[in-house]
Amino acid sequence: MNVLEAFTFALKALRDRKVRSALTIIGIMIGPAAIVGITSLTGGYGAQISSQLLKLGTNTILVTPSGSYTLTQKDVQIISSMPDVAGAYPFYDVPAYINTPAGRETVSVVAIDLQGLVKTLPGLQLQSGSLPPPTEAAEAVLGYYVANPQNSQMPKYTVGDVVHLNVITPQGTVSKSFLVSGVFQEVGPTFIANLDQSIFVPLAAGRALTGNSYYTGIMVYVSSSSAINATETRIKDVYGDNVQALSTQMGISVANSIIGFLNMLLVSAAGVSLLVAFVGVTTTMYTSVVERTREIGVLKALGFSNGEVVYMFLAESMVMGLLGGLAGLALGVGVAYALTDLVPTMGRGFGGPGGSSGFSLGHVSPAFSPTTMALTLVLSVVIGLVAGLIPAYRAAKMDPVVALRYE
Template structure:
């Protein structure tokens, strides 16, 4: 029997029982829909996070933090002389609080050479005002959510105003008043929550910490030199410092997304098992109901192989239709989930050092190859589910089948 004839007979058999076929296909599509929808959402999150990381930081940035030893001016000199190093920018991170009507609000003070900050943070731009002068110990640029608080009742701080903060220093809590010289646009970064921070000149940090820096930002001469510089720093300073590059951030993100995608696929696999049982049940019922039809087909010359092919064709068609419908439903689910405010990701009430602000919208990403693989897996599950009923149908003797009463 020709392939087209087999497909035609299988398709007519499915359409003759529309309700049962529709319900079976509905059970099949749940698995692909869950896997495609949630995986697309995860890949979209990864894509946005990667994009924002590269847009806010330079791909040549390398972050050096204290390890077993403190970072001081001697560390800066050692790294500055390594091959492939373009610049070394030391910084201080001082935890602090701002007094508001609703109580103290946590913040950070980033003390850094502001002339170099704009080079290592290409995404950090001023909305209004300017950076304080190089030797100013009282000027500060405030982050976006300090100038534009998200919660009612919190004070706003704009250029020309003063802001009083309480800093945690080696000498204890110190209260200091800064003059706001400007404020930043939104800036999401894995480095620091600058949207909720104050950026001041490095002289402020040196007043309390001397040359004991909070860390260094090392700028490599080119992207191709980043790994070499990271290795040179490790060789020179060993475990006394912790070294992380932007490229390593990306690798970490991709590894995390891969792990989450694998978990989602395993979770969706349970739905495939449910679909398998549904197809198996439907096919066994179909074989019983069509026993006399099988006898007629055998009587007019259909072989056992042809009978088996017809029922296998029905299972494969249901798997194909369920898989395609599941992919479509998964794509729709991905966009539906991201259209709600609940999936406009933000951290800590909005700004986040993790890299996403509250207005960041996640667009799901769907890979055609992965969608094709999901459809193929669905067909394979359907094929396996239909194998035993089809074999049973092919073994029915014509004389027995013709005498069968439903």
């Protein structure tokens, strides 16, 4: 019996038992579908997070205070004097909101040296207008979603408009108006803040709003990406636990670690369904052997060897594994695209464009790995093969005389 004959027998056997075969194949396809759907989804979001973080540049370190420690101009001078530091830009981050016909639109007012900000974050580019001078405390540059809110009932802003804010300061809520001098392009979510939902003003405006001499944080621009780790170490050596220093490279590393762990956890859970598929194939093959006892007896009486009988039943279980794996890959692709539409909808509850300043899970394209898909298909076939071993061995060991008498 050659390979083609074995698979012809297998397909005929599956057609003779359509319902049972279909149910077994469905049981097999769930595992591959879950694995492909999960890995492609997490891969897509991993690539998106890395891409968004890289927009902040590879030479950026964000320094923020811990506990009761406060950052002052003295700290700016200390960090500026460190080797490889090309710029240290203190900033204020103040919560605020805009009253609109659709309700309050929450924003953040970021006061910083705007020339230094654009230098430090290369992904932050002007879409229109210009940056206000450092001494101009009444002009602002709007983040993309402040100027272009997703809610159609909220007002849009262009260069030359005036935006009226209610700024929440330690002294209470203060009304403040700014002339829009520019609008930034869309950046997307970052570990620093939701820049698209922020309003950027010169540093002097932040000091006037808050009345504080201490800063929310310091943006550190390092002369070379290769000096990032050394600069982080120097900052930690000087300040210890009084500050947190987070670089883009560290953010990417942490994000990849979290996504990798989540991916492993979810794939492990999906792998349980493969064990269920194994049991299903074994059960189906045992039933098939019992139902075809007389057929086995006839085949052996006609001269089929034990090896050929084993080969025939293994081909049947392998075909179920192959069909289940292929169907699972197709279903997994569909699941991945469905989830990329579903997850952003769920993520809006945690903040996003046009809403609060939280980190939004945006829409991404699934990242399909040919290697993962190929391994998943091979695993499905192997499960079918292994699950059919014992039933096939039992069929081969049948006494043809006893098999022919079976009712």
